[in-house]
Amino acid sequence: xxxxxxxxxxxxxxxxxxxxxxxxxxxxxxxxxxxxxxxxxxxxxxxxxxxxxxxxxxxxxxxxxxxxxxxxxxxxxxxxxxxxxxxxxxxxxxxxxxxxxxxxxxxxxxxxxxxxxxxxxxxxxxxxxxxxxxxxxxxxxxxxxxxxxxxxxxxxxxxxxxxxxxxxxxxxxxxxxxxxxxxxxxxxxxxxxxxxxxxxxxxxxxxxxxxxxxxxxxxxxxxxxxxxxxxxxxxxxxxxxxxxxxxxxxxxxxxxxxxxxxxxxxxxxxxxxxxxxxxxxxxxxxxxxxxxxxxxxxxxxxxxxxxxxxxxxxxxxxxxxxxxxxxxxxxxxxxxxx
Amino acid sequence: xxxxxxxxxxxxxxxxxxxxxxxxxxxxxxxxxxxxxxxxxxxxxxxxxxxxxxxxxxxxxxxxxxxxxxxxxxxxxxxxxxxxxxxxxxxxxxxxxxxxxxxxxxxxxxxxxxxxxxxxxxxxxxxxxxxxxxxxxxxxxxxxxxxxxxxxxxxxxxxxxxxxxxxxxxxxxxxxxxxxxxxxxxxxxxxxxxxxxxxxxxxxxxxxxxxxxxxxxxxxxxxxxxxxxxxxxxxxxxxxxxxxxxxxxxxxxxxxxxxxxxxxxxxxxxxxxxxxxxxxxxxxxxxxxxxxxxxxxxxxxxxxxxxxxxxxxxxxxxxxxxxxxxxxxxxxxxxxxxxxxxxxxxxxxxxxxxxxxxxxxxxxxxxxxxxxxxxxxx
Numbered sequence: 071x072x073x074x075x076x077x078x079x080x081x082x083x084x085x086x087x088x089x090x091x092x093x094x095x096x097x098x099x100x101x102x103x104x105x106x107x108x109x110x111x112x113x114x115x116x117x118x119x120x121x122x123x124x125x126x127x128x129x130x131x132x133x134x135x136x137x138x139x140x141x142x143x144x145x146x147x148x149x150x151x152x153x154x155x156x157x158x159x160x161x162x163x164x165x166x167x168x169x170x171x172x173x174x175x176x177x178x179x180x181x182x183x184x185x186x187x188x189x190x191x192x193x194x195x196x197x198x199x200x201x202x203x204x205x206x207x208x209x210x211x212x213x214x215x216x217x218x219x220x221x222x223x224x225x226x227x228x229x230x231x232x233x234x235x236x237x238x239x240x241x242x243x244x245x246x247x248x249x250x251x252x253x254x255x256x257x258x259x260x261x262x263x264x265x266x267x268x269x270x271x272x273x274x275x276x277x278x279x280x281x282x283x284x285x286x287x288x289x290x291x292x293x294x295x296x297x298x299x300x301x302x303x304x305x306x307x308x309x310x311x312x313x314x315x316x317x318x319x320x321x322x323x324x325x326x327x328x329x330x331x332x333x334x335x336x337x338x339x340x341x342x343x344x345x346x347x348x349x350x351x352x353x354x355x356x357x358x359x360x361x362x363x364x365x366x367x368x369x370x371x372x373x374x375x376x377x378x379x380x381x382x383x384x385x386x387x388x389x390x391x392x393x394x395x396x397x398x399x400x401x402x403x404x405x406x407x408x
Numbered sequence: 409x410x411x412x413x414x415x416x417x418x419x420x421x422x423x424x425x426x427x428x429x430x431x432x433x434x435x436x437x438x439x440x441x442x443x444x445x446x447x448x449x450x451x452x453x454x455x456x457x458x459x460x461x462x463x464x465x466x467x468x469x470x471x472x473x474x475x476x477x478x479x480x481x482x483x484x485x486x487x488x489x490x491x492x493x494x495x496x497x498x499x500x501x502x503x504x505x506x507x508x509x510x511x512x513x514x515x516x517x518x519x520x521x522x523x524x525x526x527x528x529x530x531x532x533x534x535x536x537x538x539x540x541x542x543x544x545x546x547x548x549x550x551x552x553x554x555x556x557x558x559x560x561x562x563x564x565x566x567x568x569x570x571x572x573x574x575x576x577x578x579x580x581x582x583x584x585x586x587x588x589x590x591x592x593x594x595x596x597x598x599x600x601x602x603x604x605x606x607x608x609x610x611x612x613x614x615x616x617x618x619x620x621x622x623x624x625x626x627x628x629x630x631x632x633x634x635x636x637x638x639x640x641x642x643x644x645x646x647x648x649x650x651x652x653x654x655x656x657x658x659x660x661x662x663x664x665x666x667x668x669x670x671x672x673x674x675x676x677x678x679x680x681x682x683x684x685x686x687x688x689x690x691x692x693x694x695x696x697x698x699x700x701x702x703x704x705x706x707x708x709x710x711x712x713x714x715x716x717x718x719x720x721x722x723x724x725x726x727x728x729x730x731x732x733x734x735x736x737x738x739x740x741x742x743x744x745x746x747x748x749x750x751x752x753x754x755x756x757x758x759x760x761x762x763x764x765x766x767x768x769x770x771x772x773x774x775x776x777x778x779x780x781x782x783x784x785x786x
Contacts, residue, residue: 071416276783290785293777300776303413303783304720311415311703312696318417329695336692381689388691389684398674399691400496403698406425 079125086133096137096161105142106157108321113151120321124262124314131266134366136226138163138192144259145252146200152247153207164200165190165231166252172203172233174243181238183208189220189228191377199231202252209242222377224369250320250327256378258316258331264338264374265310270367271349272302278353289352298348305341312337329391329402332384339381342371412782413716417699418706424489431493434466439497446498446750448757449668452625452764454500455576457537463494464534469504470512478529479512484709488702492663498671498754502625503579507531507538509662510655511584514602518643518651523604530581541571541585541629542652549774551586552596552649556631558587558603564637565589565603567611570630573768577614577627582606585631586648600648604640611635620760621745654713659769661704661718666697666725668765669732669758675751676736686735690728697725716782719775726765726772733758 071079082104089095099105108123109115123143130139138161146162165187172185183201193199194217201208210233218230276299279290289295312334319330346368350357357364375381392399438444443462447454463469471487473479494501512531515524530536547553556569567587577583583605590599605612611634617626643651673694677687700721707714736755743756766772780786 276785279785296780296785297773297776299783299785300723300779303779304724307413307415307717307720308696308700308724311417311699314417315699332688333692333695336689337696340689340693381692382685385688385692386685387688389686389688392677392687392691393682393684399677399687399694400670400674402691403695404428404492406420406422 075121075125078122079129082126082129083133086130086135089135090133095135099137099139100159105139106147108143109147109151109157113147114157115147115151120317121314123321124317127259127262128266128269128310128313131263131370132270134267134270134370137161138196140256140259140263141191141196144262145255146196146198148255149200149202149207149247149252150209152249153244154247155207155209155242155244158198160197161192161195162198162200163190163192163196164202164252164256165193167201167203172201174203174206174208177237179240181208181240181243183210183233183236183238186230186232188230189222190231192227193217193229193231194219194227201233202246205246207244207246208238210236210238222373224366224373226370226373249323250331253378254328254331255320257335257384258313258320260374260377261309261331261335261338262313262317264342264371265306265313267367267370267374268302268306268309268338268342268345271345271364271371272299272306274364274367275299275302275349275352278357282354295352298352302345302348305344309334309338309341309345325406329388329405332388332391333403335379335384336381336388339375339384342375346371412784413720413779415700415703415717415720416707418703420485420489420702421483424486427486428489428493431468431490435493435497435499438462438499444500446671446754447500448498448671448754449761449765450498450671451495451501451505451664451668452575452768453502453619453623453757453761454498455502455579455625456500457503457534457579459500460504460534460537462534463501463504464532467532468494469508469534470528470532473512473516473528473532477524478532480532485705488663488705492667492698495663495667496670496674503537503576504531504534505664506540506575506580507536510540510659511538513658514584514642514651514655517654518602520639522639523642527582527604536582537576537580539574539577539580539583539627539629541574541577541583543571543573545570545572545628549771551652552592552600554586554588554600556585556587558589558601558636561635564635564640567603567605567631567634567636570628572617572626572628574614574627574629575625577607577629578616578624580607583612583629584642585629586652589645589648597649599646600652601645602642602648602651603636604642605631605634605636606640609634620763621757656770657704657708657713657715657718659718660722660775661701661708661714663698663701665722665765665769666694666701666728668726668761669729670694672736672751672754672758673732675754676732676739679739679751681739683735683738686738690732690735693728693731697721697728701725716779719770719778722769723772723775723779729758729765730762733762 103116106115107118111117141163145164316330316334319327467480470479558565589601613630745756747753
């Protein structure tokens with residue numbers, strides 16, 4: 071990583087670390103332009119490439135920032151920009167409707183949206199909700215929706231959102247743009263976040279193993295604990311690498327990024343379980359308490375690995391690709407990434 | 409305390425895709441004409457000097473060796489593409505493996521002009537095969553404890569001692585032995601040197617050690633006063649530890665550390681009873697490990713020595729190889745080394761060759777110790 075990227079990482083980390091449990095984080099990172107890094111400048115974004123976008127989202131996840139950054143930076147804003155719709159300021163979210171969950175009907179010059187979308191991340195906190203349905207992309211004012219409160223295991227808001235004949239002007243609806251689907255983008259965003267949370271769990275474990283003394287020495291002096299830490303570090307490094315490679319693939323319009331995202335996702339979801347389990351084993355009973363900070367990392371690992379398809383779902387996607395038309399696993403993994 | 413294990417993403421140059429296609433075409437033609445039978449763990453268990461020479465004719469051995477020494481003067485990343493294709497196809501590359509992977513780079517880095525001229529053309533053509541003598545009966549993971557000793561004599565050195573697990577010594581033209589030439593010192597890493605012992609030699613006895621499947625890859629190589637002329641010392645006397653450990657990132661991060669059962673995975677995926685979810689999960693891990701291996705290869709080609717990242721590739725890569733075996737066992741096929749069905753045979757080969765993969769080149773426990781040291785807990 072070059073020095074500019076290190077600087078970006080340090081800047082982002084400092085901001086996220088400083089705002090724990092304090093309001094104003096969104097406003098500060100929006101002011102600095104971080105929320106729209108990776109979104110083209112001509113669409114109102116901050117510019118920058120996938121490497122920079124990964125650094126920012128990973129840092130937010132590492133610090134367990136309680137804001138819809140993934141939803142804004144990786145889902146809503148890029149989709150709105152690609153569809154030619156305005157990218158408003160403030161937190162955003164996005165959701166893709168499964169068959170029959172919502173109904174979009176033409177109404178004069180505009181449209182009417184009806185139905186309910188389950189467990190939309192940060193919906194109540196978002197200014198606008200981007201809804202993908204029936205080949206169209208809608209930008210919906212969140213104040214026109216009703217919410218039923220739900221949370222994931224980590225306590226992040228995942229409300230059900232109901233649209234009760236919400237009227238949309240023609241300017242709020244566009245054809246769904248070409249390019250990666252919302253689900254693929256979202257699976258990748260959660261993968262990047264998993265890498266950040268996993269590194270937090272590893273760093274906590276390293277610190278605790280160095281401080282906690284039993285039998286007259288730090289538990290890090292025991293070979294069994296060292297081997298756990300080494301295994302965690304290897305898994306975390308691979309998760310991180312996979313997320314970066316997949317993000318670069320997704321950002322490159324010349325390539326089909328499905329294999330890269332699916333592979334990185336499967337690997338990260340699986341590793342999330344390994345890392346969380348070992349982190350708790352190293353921490354002993356104190357790590358299982360509500361008071362201990364480890365919870366913020368491991369509950370996120372267990373939540374994020376399930377959202378937008380876990381390792382089993384994406385393994386099936388990859389497996390079907392290998393059984394299709396003369397592809398074998400080796401040809402799939404060696405397909406050029408650029 | 410901050411974790412310090414990272415991979416810097418790397419990519420293979422796009423122009424290597426043409427080379428990949430050439431290798432695939434060659435392999436398909438060779439396999440179709442009976443030029444080779446694909447086997448599991450082919451870089452240790454599949455020795456075929458005739459096949460090695462065919463690779464040499466195509467310029468696919470000693471690829472990074474300069475033209476003036478008979479090499480192809482191509483890049484390390486081009487070599488990466490060639491070897492990963494050979495390994496994934498189960499092609500018999502064991503005969504030349506040590507010469508191509510370790511000896512050619514070691515000669516280029518530490519060898520004298522005369523040594524380069526004498527050995528490199530043969531390595532690049534597949535006609536000169538090498539073995540390497542590191543482990544000893546009492547010296548496995550603790551390499552610094554080697555006792556094979558070289559003592560000064562008129563015009564050179566006399567070597568005495570026993571090396572073990574010397575892969576391919578029985579077909580090799582030379583063995584490069586790590587020997588003690590002085591006291592170990594406080595660091596335990598002093599006083600070691602590398603010497604090239606050409607074979608056959610009256611002072612070298614090579615005894616076969618048969619593996620679990622009865623096959624002969626390993627040897628016990630006994631030196632009973634073998635004479636090594638001064639000009640066959642590799643590198644600097646007393647610098648053996650640095651020379652050997654300096655190449656560990658190459659040895660531990662290469663695609664051979666996760667592709668020993670790739671053939672089994674491909675055969676499994678082609679079966680009608682394959683569970684596509686399981687194939688997908690293995691494919692995902694393979695993709696990730698390969699990206700890590702490429703990342704290390706790119707770093708190495710830029711002059712870095714990412715030893716910790718290399719240890720991660722080998723630790724997690726060799727464990728992935730086992731997962732493929734367990735997935736293949738889910739078919740219920742009973743492994744049979746003598747079967748004419750390739751899947752049944754390759755499953756059997758994979759099972760009996762599996763224990764070696766997490767031992768050779770540094771056990772997984774040693775590797776995790778290296779990672780733990782980088783993390784600051786050791």
